[in-house]
Amino acid sequence: MAIAARWSGANGWNEIEDFAHSKHPWFQSFLTLPSGIPSHDTLRGASEPSRKVPDKMAIAID
Numbered sequence: 001m002a003i004a005a006r007w008s009g010a011n012g013w014n015e016i017e018d019f020a021h022s023k024h025p026w027f028q029s030f031l032t033l034p035s036g037i038p039s040h041d042t043l044r045g046a047s048e049p050s051r052k053v054p055d056k057m058a059i060a061i062d
Helices: 002-007 013-022 024-028 040-047 055-061
Strands: none
Touching: 002 013, 013 024, 013 040
């Protein structure tokens, strides 16, 4: 979602969420979205996984 939104000119997580809502039927055509479009906080958190793993894991991932 974030990549498509950025390619379409969205700047920031709120605009990415807005874009995702505007394209919800399109995203549903190939994604399972049982809870609907994720919030901007969820999208941001999913893009920053290194904040959710211990430092040694983050280093291994990089």
